[in-house]
Amino acid sequence: MNKENTLNVRRLVGAILLALGAISGFIEAQSVSSLAMFGRIRDYQGFLYWFAACGIGIAIWYFVTLKSQPNKKAELIVKIIFYVVVGANIIFALMSDVSNAAGFGIGLMIAYSIGCPWGKKGYKKHPYPVAQEKETAKD
Structure with a gap:
């Protein structure tokens, strides 16, 4: 079996959970759109979007x-940016007293953690x- 053509199941599960969470977030944000003229509900809607x-x-x-085979640098960059930015927004949501949106952000982080590679080997x-090093003959 060729490793390049096999399906990465963990990544698929993470993608499905993230997509379902995103769709439910958009639906929830639209359901409160008639009340979004008020401060806290407007913040809630903004965080959900x-x-x-x-x-x-x-x-x-x-x-x-x-x-495809994962790229170590790309995965690490996305992981750092994602956790820093989403974590900062969760903290801001908690400080803005919008704990439901913060819970949604934590769920998003869990869904991302399911699909992303952990460890040094992916x-x-x-x-x-694995980078193939060229062996040079020393004279």
Whole structure:
């Protein structure tokens, strides 16, 4: 079996959870749109839109890269940016007294954690590519 053509199941599960969470976030944000003229509900709607946009963006990236070998630098950069930005927004949501949106952001982080590679080697069946070093003969 060729490893390049196999499906990365963990990434697929993470993508599905992120997509479902993003769609439910958009639906929830639209359901409160008639009340969004008020401060706290407007903040809640704004956080939901932002978290849902992040979730759908990562889900699309996961769906596109399901069968490809993960790139270690790209995965690390996205992981750092995602956790810092979403974590900062969760803290801001909690400080703004919008705990429901913060809970949605935490759920988004959990769904992302399910699909992203952990460890130095990447996924178990889809490891990071190993750089082949050229051996030079010393004279």
